Amino acid sequence: MHPRSLLLPLLLLASACGPSSSVDEGLGVVQELDTSEQGITDFVRSGHYKSWLAEPTVHETRAPHGSKVRVFFNDLVVGSLRDGNATHPVGSILVKEMYEKDGKTLRGHALDVKISDGAGKDTWIFYEGFGPNYDNNYYGRAHDTCHGCHSDGKDYVTTPLP
Numbered sequence: 387m388h389p390r391s392l393l394l395p396l397l398l399l400a401s402a403c404g405p406s407s408s409v410d411e412g413l414g415v416v417q418e419l420d421t422s423e424q425g426i427t428d429f430v431r432s433g434h435y436k437s438w439l440a441e442p443t444v445h446e447t448r449a450p451h452g453s454k455v456r457v458f459f460n461d462l463v464v465g466s467l468r469d470g471n472a473t474h475p476v477g478s479i480l481v482k483e484m485y486e487k488d489g490k491t492l493r494g495h496a497l498d499v500k501i502s503d504g505a506g507k508d509t510w511i512f513y514e515g516f517g518p519n520y521d522n523n524y525y526g527r528a529h530d531t532c533h534g535c536h537s538d539g540k541d542y543v544t545t546p547l548p
């Protein structure tokens with residue numbers, strides 16, 4: 387099955403907001419991350435997040451992000467989750483690796499970055515892209531495909547600290 391086919395019904399529900407072309411929310415660099423679509427693509431492909439705190443293993447997803455996943459947390463969001471904050475500080479970043487069923491072949495990445503203080507979907511940029519080219523990505527502040535499920539979490543974060 388095509389990896390995107392699971393998201394398609396949600397996309398249709400969410401109306402016209404689908405994958406974007408290369409765009410930029412114009413928020414520049416946040417916590418050393420260039421928050422343009424290209425900047426986030428370069429970042430996830432670089433694997434620089436791999437030194438962050440991570441879930442111990444690749445595991446089955448609870449969401450339509452592909453069959454197996456592993457989530458990484460940058461230091462800012464680790465501290466904030468430990469403190470039990472209601473909202474996370476600007477520069478909080480979470481990366482989700484998405485794998486094929488074999489749990490070994492990396493298909494793509496999802497990333498959330500907190501770009502302004504306070505509550506609400508507008509305080510996050512959401513990104514999701516798939517290899518090998520990452521040329522048909524979801525990208526945007528308060529992206530319509532993403533914020534719905536994530537509003538179930540605390541300030542849009544749904545994965546507990548490992």
Ligand code: HEC
Binds near residue numbers: 396455513536542
């Ligand atoms: C149908 C519900 C749903 C939708 C739609 C959804 N997510 Fe998620 N997301 C989840 C769940 C549940 C998790 C927890 C990990 C898991 O089980 O895969 C998660 C985890 C994540 C994580 C790891 C951090 C966290 O909050 O747990 C990121 C990053 C992420 N999603 C990004 C996105 C992006 C970007 C989009 C839009 C393209 C999106 N998600 C759309 C349900 C959803």
